[in-house]
Amino acid sequence: MASNQECLLENGNLVNDTREEEEEVNHHHGKTARQMSASSLRRKSDPSLAAGVQNRHLRQLLVNLQVVLFGTKLSVLLPTIPLSIIAVCYGFGKPWIFALSLLAITLLAERISFLTEQISYYTGPTVGGLLNATFGNATELIIAISALSQNNIALLKYSLLGSVLSNLLLVLGTSLFCGGLANLRGEQKFERRQANVNSLLLLLGTFCHMLPMLLRYAGDSAVAADQTLQISRAFSIVSEVDGDEDVQEDAAEVGFWSGFAWLFVVTTITALLSEYVVGTIEDASRSWGLSVSFLSLILVPILGNAAEHAGSIIFALKNKLDISLAVSLGSATQIAMFVVPCCAVVGWIMGVNMDLNFNLIETVSFALAVITAAFALQDGTSHYVKGLVLILCYIVIGICFFVYETPLDRTNK
Numbered sequence: 001m002a003s004n005q006e007c008l009l010e011n012g013n014l015v016n017d018t019r020e021e022e023e024e025v026n027h028h029h030g031k032t033a034r035q036m037s038a039s040s041l042r043r044k045s046d047p048s049l050a051a052g053v054q055n056r057h058l059r060q061l062l063v064n065l066q067v068v069l070f071g072t073k074l075s076v077l078l079p080t081i082p083l084s085i086i087a088v089c090y091g092f093g094k095p096w097i098f099a100l101s102l103l104a105i106t107l108l109a110e111r112i113s114f115l116t117e118q119i120s121y122y123t124g125p126t127v128g129g130l131l132n133a134t135f136g137n138a139t140e141l142i143i144a145i146s147a148l149s150q151n152n153i154a155l156l157k158y159s160l161l162g163s164v165l166s167n168l169l170l171v172l173g174t175s176l177f178c179g180g181l182a183n184l185r186g187e188q189k190f191e192r193r194q195a196n197v198n199s200l201l202l203l204l205g206t207f208c209h210m211l212p213m214l215l216r217y218a219g220d221s222a223v224a225a226d227q228t229l230q231i232s233r234a235f236s237i238v239s240e241v242d243g244d245e246d247v248q249e250d251a252a253e254v255g256f257w258s259g260f261a262w263l264f265v266v267t268t269i270t271a272l273l274s275e276y277v278v279g280t281i282e283d284a285s286r287s288w289g290l291s292v293s294f295l296s297l298i299l300v301p302i303l304g305n306a307a308e309h310a311g312s313i314i315f316a317l318k319n320k321l322d323i324s325l326a327v328s329l330g331s332a333t334q335i336a337m338f339v340v341p342c343c344a345v346v347g348w349i350m351g352v353n354m355d356l357n358f359n360l361i362e363t364v365s366f367a368l369a370v371i372t373a374a375f376a377l378q379d380g381t382s383h384y385v386k387g388l389v390l391i392l393c394y395i396v397i398g399i400c401f402f403v404y405e406t407p408l409d410r411t412n413k
């Protein structure tokens with residue numbers, strides 16, 4: 001028995017180092033937690049389908065098409081990409097364009113993660129880490145830059161805030177809840193060190209949002225607005241931190257240059273569809289009777305990273321909480337400490353006054369979400385009740401923004 005299982009004392013917790021866990025780590029060596037989470041929805045392609053093609057280049061193209069387009073369970077959403085473009089070209093209703101584009105982005109976000117992973121097989125850990133930092137939150141960043149280009153700062157802020165809240169409360173809460181129910185007979189444990197580091201980074205992000213917001217109430221509004229913008233830009237330069245890390249190689253399924261070409265194509269299509277989403281969300285809001293803030297805070301973040309979120313829950317059900325936590329906390333940290341500051345800097349370059357003041361209710365919701373998640377993870381153990389509490393907190397915030405009429409909603413009316 002002792003030869004098959006060693007007991008290690010790590011961070012005050014007794015950890016079982018089984019052969020199964022070693023195989024899992026070795027299998028995923030070189031991947032980030034987010035890539036492992038997204039890979040849970042992928043499926044192996046059948047190379048025999050293109051084996052009968054004699055021309056080598058044509059055969060390779062067909063294999064790449066099969067891998068990139070149909071190598072995921074989300075490929076059922078593939079028709080939404082051409083349908084979105086057709087809906088725009090033929091002047092369909094804007095709510096339809098919004099819905100189709102958002103569903104298409106759900107698929108494209110997972111494919112960007114896959115292609116980044118494929119390229120990182122050839123580049124090594126340094127360049128691979130840079131690619132992961134750049135494309136890890138590509139969907140949020142593309143939508144944000146699209147909103148910046150249209151000078152829609154309020155929509156940008158709500159979509160980024162919604163991504164942080166959904167990761168901290170909904171994804172993390174659902175993972176803890178489902179994992180706890182699936183492992184009722186045993187106590188789920190996780191490594192506290194990485195959870196504490198992410199919590200501290202999120203608290204730093206809270207400081208960077210709280211201070212510009214409070215400055216608005218500290219003096220003359222005209223002067224404070226300019227000071228808030230200057231402080232936000234300074235904070236953004238200081239606090240750009242990448243919260244994702246390598247946690248765990250399969251053979252690459254796509255060639256190096258093919259991966260770059262496909263990544264360029266998928267990113268370009270994502271940028272086009274993001275323009276559709278940003279340009280039609282207000283019309284969808286009026287048509288569906290839902291506020292713009294609610295759609296951008298709740299609906300867009302959930303669908304934009306649905307594959308990653310589902311993978312996090314799957315790993316929690318398999319009692320692999322460290323991966324689930326790396327996905328949810330890592331994503332929230334990347335958005336708060338990389339994407340938001342990056343948007344402020346890009347806005348500065350574009351001449352758009354993007355600051356870190358997310359207004360009172362929004363900033364308080366962000367701070368409470370960070371504090372609640374940090375309390376839930378402080379002891380290194382999980383229970384389904386903790387997950388339920390986080391889910392209920394997310395529902396409460398959702399109800400608040402469903403009822404509350406923000407300045408963005410008043411402008412839309």
